[in-house]
Amino acid sequence: MRQVYSSFAEKVCFIDIKHTHIHAFGHLILPLQGTLNLQASQRSIIVDQQHILLLPPACEHSYYAKERNEFLVFFIPHTMFSHNGVDEVKHLEFDERWRALRFLMLSECQNKQTNTTAMNQLLYYSFQLIQQNHKYPSIRYLHENYHTGISLEMLASLEHYHVGYYSQWFQKKMGVSVQIYLQKLRIEEAKRLLRETNYTILEIAQEVGYEHQASLTRIFKQVEGITPSVYRSNPINK
Structure with missing residues (x-):
């Protein structure tokens, strides 16, 4: 297995023949042109002009790639991953911060006097950016759309996972199933509406994603041990 002891970067063009391998170092892949199709950790991932990829x-x-392409690929020793606490695939939006960072990275790569220290500083900043700003798309979607109908298939597609694997992944990450997590989001919002508004129980049920008042009442009692009406009438919640 090939070893990488210090970080370096190359411009890489991928071919249309599918290739599978594993190595002891990691990659940070930034788009320059075209699209890269990749499968890793039960995920089908596309790296294009809107996305970057970190492979541990x-x-x-x-x-493989089906069209003309070019990517800036960093070869990163495993020690840099262990020091930065990153141990899984990260598929992130290529926003303005990453565009600015790519400009600096390209400049450093084209500098004939480039050195490992300068490259590592840029990579360390990349790791910080990933850790500070990475939010799992499906979890963000749950928080933003808990009041709508949400399917497991749709959530899995946001993470590029198969449905069966996504359920296991979610349980591991959040400590509860998707269904329980969604129920908690809805009940917390229902509690807020019970405290802060004069909405009827039916209106609150429909506001948080339940068609019928009975559905909210049943789940509310399962989670809180009391009905929404009793919760609202408790002076401590006023």
Whole structure:
């Protein structure tokens, strides 16, 4: 297995023949042109002009590209991952911060006097950016759309996972199932509306995603141990 002991970057063009491998170092892949198709950790991922990808060490992956392409690929030793606490695939939006960082990275790569220290500083900043701003799309979607009908298939697609694997992944990340997590989001909002508004129980039920008042009452009692009406009438919640 090939080893990488210090970080470096190359411009890489991928071919249309699917290739699968695993290595002891990691990659940070930034788009320059075209689209890269990749499968890793039960996910089907596209790296294009709107996305970047961080692959941790020892992550088996398959990749190919069907069109003309070019990517800035960093080869990162495993020690840098362990020092920064990153141990899973990160598929992130390529926003303005990453565009600015890519400009600096390209400048450093094209500098004939570039050095490992300068490259590592840019990579360390990349890790900080990933840790500070990465939000799992499906969890963000749940928080923003808990009041609507949400399918497991749709949530899994946001993370590029198969449905069966997504359920396991969510349970591991959040400590509860998707259904329980969604119920808690809805009940917390229902409690807020009970405290802060004069909406009827039916209106609150429909506001948080339940068609019928009975559905909210049943689940509210399961979670809180009392009905919404009793919760609202308790002076401590006024």
